[in-house]
Amino acid sequence: LGTLYVVATPIGNLEDLSPRAARVLGEVALVAAEDTRHTSRLLRHLGLSVSMLSLHEHNEAARVEQIDQRLLGGESIALVSDAGTPLISDPGFVLVRELRARGRRIVPVPGACALVAALCASGLPTDRFLFQGFLSPKSGARRQRLKDLASREETLVFYESPHRIRDTLSDIAAELGARRLVLARELTKSFETFLEGDAEALLARMEADPDQTRGEFVIMVAGAEPKESADATSVEAQTLLAALLDE
Numbered sequence: 400l401g402t403l404y405v406v407a408t409p410i411g412n413l414e415d416l417s418p419r420a421a422r423v424l425g426e427v428a429l430v431a432a433e434d435t436r437h438t439s440r441l442l443r444h445l446g447l448s449v450s451m452l453s454l455h456e457h458n459e460a461a462r463v464e465q466i467d468q469r470l471l472g473g474e475s476i477a478l479v480s481d482a483g484t485p486l487i488s489d490p491g492f493v494l495v496r497e498l499r500a501r502g503r504r505i506v507p508v509p510g511a512c513a514l515v516a517a518l519c520a521s522g523l524p525t526d527r528f529l530f531q532g533f534l535s536p537k538s539g540a541r542r543q544r545l546k547d548l549a550s551r552e553e554t555l556v557f558y559e560s561p562h563r564i565r566d567t568l569s570d571i572a573a574e575l576g577a578r579r580l581v582l583a584r585e586l587t588k589s590f591e592t593f594l595e596g597d598a599e600a601l602l603a604r605m606e607a608d609p610d611q612t613r614g615e616f617v618i619m620v621a622g623a624e625p626k627e628s629a630d631a632t633s634v635e636a637q638t639l640l641a642a643l644l645d646e
């Protein structure tokens with residue numbers, strides 16, 4: 400029986416491809432790629448010539464059977480996306496869910512992931528975070544989701560594209576207020592930038608320097624202030640209980 404390897408690829412800097420990922424890509428019979436043209440550039444860079452199969456959100460369900468047949472035939476397969484870790488705001492979930500349900504061997508080959516890269520250098524709390532991926536492209540749905548997240552105390556992490564970065568920052572300003580925000584742009588690339596401030600301040604910064612709206616973004620927002628602590632409530636309850644017992 401073959402193995403499905405879930406292989407992370409770089410998010411910009413090619414040096415982030417691990418030696419293990421390069422070896423696995425060279426050893427498998429087939430690479431299932433989100434965009435075969437994109438991945439063929441990476442394979443060429445590695446000096447590899449491997450057969451490829453496209454696997455994207457529109458054909459993923461239909462590919463499951465085909466890929467499973469090849470695994471059953473003893474071939475190993477690597478799943479990759481255009482950048483970073485497959486399944487993280489990228490295709491692959493349906494395939495992995497189905498193959499795991501069938502008891503196939505699935506092995507992760509970890510590496511770059513924009514969310515982790517951004518968070519670990521942000522200075523925002525990393526002990527608990529809530530990854531939201533992309534918000535809706537529709538403003539109404541985006542605002543509603545932000546409203547739903549407003550009381551969460553974890554660091555909030557979003558992915559965003561250059562087309563919508565300003566709209567999303569405006570909605571964050573409206574729904575989450577003046578919280579501390581860290582914006583990671585073009586991670587691992589030449590123009591990697593971390594900007595800090597509340598959403599209004601970052602919008603002003605983009606207004607002044609339109610270059611700051613180019614590239615790919617991870618938006619990280621401080622969680623809500625903790626609600627009145629349970630300790631304070633229990634002290635109150637204990638005082639009340641003591642008074643009642645006295646009576």
Ligand code: SAM
Nearest residue numbers: 410483484487488512513558559585586615616
């Ligand atoms: N699977 C990828 C991962 O592991 O991070 C994410 C794929 S998702 C389709 C693409 C989004 O990830 C971008 O719009 C951006 O929000 C974020 N992203 C990817 N590469 C990035 C980079 N080099 N710098 C900042 N954000 C990045």
